Amino acid sequence: MSELTTAPELGSPEPPGASQASGASEKRILALWCPDWPATAAAIAADLPPHHPVAVLHANRVVACSAPARMAGVRRGMRKRQAQSACPEMTVMAGDDHRDGRVFEPVVAVVADLVPVVEVLRPGLLVVPAGRAARYFGDEHVLVEKLIDAVAAGGVEVQGGIADELFTAVLAARGGHHVPPGGDAAYLADRPVGDLAVEPSLSDPARVELVELLRRLGISTIGAFAMMSVRDVATRFAADAVVAHRLANAAPGRPPSGQVAPADLIIEHRCDPPIDRVDSAAFLGRRLADELAGRLAAASAACTRLTVEAVTERGQRHARTWRCAQPLTPEATADRIRWQLEGWLTGGRPGADDRPDSPVALLRLEPIEVVGAGTLQYSLSGNGLPEDPEIGERARRALVRVQGLLGGDAVQLPVTSGGRGPADQITLVALGEERLPSRDPAAPWPGGLPQPTPAVLMATPIQVLDMLGTPVEVTGRGGFSAEPTTIQMASDGRRRRSWELRWWAGPWPSGLDDDDPTGMTARAQVLLDDSRALLLRYRARSWVVEGVYE
Known part of the structure; x- marks a missing residue:
């Protein structure tokens, strides 16, 4: 649990109700941030006690760790072995975006019980409009305390922050600060320029490069960057620098191109049969995400804020609004649909029955805010x-x-697989699918290709000749029928090209030929007189160039 404090550099807290005196308070934003959410979600999913140290790893490095793990000396970026030596009793778990989103849904539900309008920036971070809610509960401090207490009752550590603008509120939440109305620019002025890229849900991936460049130029604070003229920023840096400059000046974080989505972009799908299983919801979410992407592409638009609403057979409604710094891709849209529905269907909120009262009969996707399609380039x-x-x-x-x-x-990605040849050692898997090899790479593969592996694969027919011009074959004993001296390839229908061999190695038999049980398959490496190195394969009593070494 974290208390909301007024930023020290901004003076003492306002008296209750003072922040609601002006019309500007209607636009106040409250952000709730759960520190190290991947580690918290992993601990909740594994039913571990709050005091137990947990670390989440990606690519064998720590990407998030709980407070008990940090107290033991574990830090982000550590290798797995180093982290385990610092805290031997720590539980180590792999990163899982779906787990993070599913476990965060009960937290969102707790907040939505008190403030109906909730926007999820990412699992572990959400924002709500604070103006009217603060008037209802008395003042902004009371509102934050109630929300923090409600979330903390479920065993989740959370910090809150309030400011005029979204970006400032998110930074304030990381310190548990209350920024008075009109004080955003002063609050941001002394903060390090690196804070412009500290929150990935509100920054372009290239923002890190901008921050590094600003540091090299001697601009170390957000205030110093804000003092630059917008003309200089627009002409000297990339397009995202203009957005970052607006944030540094406490201007609205959304680009001015944001617009209300046309009604024909809304997707409503009546589920027949109704959905009551997570796998069915995930499959439907993927399909509707692709359909939404098609409609947006036809309208030359991209979605930056999306509301996902589910309605049961008995009329119970469940809606969440997702806000992103970058336009939602079909994959990102499908993930958010899955996180929301999986969290709702499984009813993971402690002490409450949040499961739907009947199967889901209607799923609705409504783009709340769209930008030009060029933003996706x-x-x-x-x-x-x-x-x-x-x-x-x-x-x-x-x-x-x-x-x-x-x-x-x-779009397909290569996955290391088992096999004897270079083409066999790669399995192509569609982007977004589980990256599983078709053959076990750890299994023994007698006759496999020795290292190094060729960089370019092909299947070009050639002839391997001896010094008399006779074709060279592979014998039943696995050797050359004669010493190879030349390879020949048909460059067109009339002329053949030939290269002398400077060096060769092999052949290496790789088993019987499937097309000719009496024959042999084999591979050999050769170096041509033009310094090119090739991998040759012998099969069906003929040779092909299987790969080129670079």
């Missing part, structure tokens, strides 16, 4: 580092966009 440029997570995320979003336009199987 993500760049793949970056600093070129292969382990840069920001570049990988931007590339993934671009691929999701291509998948939404061309179909689910249009």
